[in-house]
Amino acid sequence: MSFSNQQSTYEPLTESTATSLATKLGLFEQGAVLRSKEIGDGNLNLVFHIVDDKTNISIIIKQALPYAKVVGESWPLTLKRATIESNALLTYYNLVPDLVPKVFYTDEVLAITVMEDLSHLEISRSGLIKGQNYPLLSEHIGRYLAHTLFYTSDFALNPQEKKKLAHRFSNPELCKITEDLVFTDPFFDIDTNNFESELQADVEKLWNDSKLKLEVAKLKQKFLTQGDALLHGDLHTGSIFASDQETKVIDPEFAFYGPFGFDIGQFLANLVLNALSRETDKQEPLFTHIDKTWAVFVDTFSHLWEKDNVEAYAKIDGYLDSLLKQILEDTIGFAGCEIIRRTIGLAHVADLDQIEDYNAKILSKQQALQLGKELILSRSTISSPTEIRNYFQTSYSY
């Protein structure tokens, strides 16, 4: 397998060819003896961890597989997502270099991204489940959101550049997964939904709630049509590496131009889902993260707006406030959809599924459904994500 020129056809790497690639790329000292291990979950991607034990230098080689395995089924999935992912990482690295992995090399044909090894960090969902609180998580993600959303929007780019970027990040196949799994299937009686029989009555209530479904339909339409900024597209706590000092956002293969509030809403929803899995007296750090994510986002976005806005109307009284109000409304609505789909849809979160006491698990999931619904229906009157904790307390008494 030669890497002197890029390959013309796709083939999956092995631990051995992954090592050869690492050597060829000159990312290690000459003559270094490399150890290679495939550490992915094998569902969507191969992930090779390549280490030089002598110098302790290590890298990750991620390669997209041409299919996706979910609950035993396998369906073909575009390799183009590797290009989307590496392009998004490179774009974000220019904006928030401390909050995304550094990319060393990409190969479009092999669907490969070679990047910084982050294995000294932990996936934040896993840490949060174990009771870690990651004190800097919300400050970092608030800043990440403000920078990535502002600087890829028409407010920072001239609209022609922005349209060219949007064109490059056209991502119909991965968007479809979100359209179906987040916005559609959970709200209809569809086979791929997955929930405990104890939830049947609650779920049927959702399916028959046309007031709720009308609001979800509007949120879905926004997701389908509104190209505000280059979204990560899948910003849950499983796409974030963290420690007490560091935060790194990974896996932007769902990146595309979508509505400002989507990434923020998904992230907040996953904090909510973790809070729902905790004892009442352990929830406060999550509530604080929710408040802080929004507060840091608003502060930073407003600062960038003042500093780098290229839109002629930027200084018009009330424009920023009106935009932030709309972003908040959408954020809360998208968060509601994410909470519901992670509870009864195809792809669950471990936070809820791993609750040991079965009755407690069912109760938490019922609370999740109620909370998700309330957020969607009340999204235009909620003045800050801080209010989420109130809904939370109400929903606990339900």
Place this chain on the structure above:
Amino acid sequence: MSFSNQQSTYEPLTESTATSLATKLGLFEQGAVLRSKEIGDGNLNLVFHIVDDKTNISIIIKQALPYAKVVGESWPLTLKRATIESNALLTYYNLVPDLVPKVFYTDEVLAITVMEDLSHLEISRSGLIKGQNYPLLSEHIGRYLAHTLFYTSDFALNPQEKKKLAHRFSNPELCKITEDLVFTDPFFDIDTNNFESELQADVEKLWNDSKLKLEVAKLKQKFLTQGDALLHGDLHTGSIFASDQETKVIDPEFAFYGPFGFDIGQFLANLVLNALSRETDKQEPLFTHIDKTWAVFVDTFSHLWEKDNVEAYAKIDGYLDSLLKQILEDTIGFAGCEIIRRTIGLAHVADLDQIEDYNAKILSKQQALQLGKELILSRSTISSPTEIRNYFQTSYSY
């Protein structure tokens, strides 16, 4: 000049090479003697009218020029707009074959579209200025709008197909013209604006009206970000050929994926502008057209929604009503912007500019500015375009 294979470099046609092309394409009888005349205004495109006097068969060959001339200035303009135009015509022809010209041939390199000759019809702006009323105009355009907007949206296409179509119609350069000339420049003190000195005070009032400018900013943001459907992008009465029996929409070189209300708003605005140029007792046919365009659009769109909607939420109570309400609000707002920019911006309409009595012209333009402003500010409370005639009467007394 050989047409057996498409050319590899662009060069402008002459009357003679246009005739050769027509002959090669086999659109006329063998041995036919063809007459060719360039009938374009030479600003943006060459337009050749090719006729066989013996059979009375004729065609149009339209070729984009690589620059645009406006008020003496010349700037480079993408030839890609010819491809956008011919692709849009072909797309629309599949949807409303009686309302757009038939395309016989296209050549991307030469930026050529060969199409049906419509010279038996008149440009509807010219006819309306002369007092024609085109009784079927609004019925036809209402149907055109409903079909082209519905069938290119996520409600009729699956979202993946729609994204691919949107990708194909990415049109940053021509969008920029609209962003600047419709949504920005007229609301700021910019050199390209063009208005009589008698309007100076009115125009300065607009420039200093930050409540109005905030609303225009929101409409501009919708134009920049909301990809509902494949718009014509420049649907004024100068882009419509008409007679008492027929209506044909031409020139969709600004086509791109934008908000549902934009085409509707531009068309209504140009009816309003013509009404403003008429004596009070000659305005009724325009008001009737405004009412009917919206009524036919709503009826037809609703019918297509029932018949061919692929969106899972289509049958949810209230979804169609809520969508139509939003489209109306945007339509009215976009109409307001168009009325203002056609009065004081770079590109005027002959309807107002050709008013013979100078004082009457200034008065009509003042009314246009007032009406445009009222539409933008009241757009969320207007329940039907029928109300435009009321604003009109109010504005007449101002």
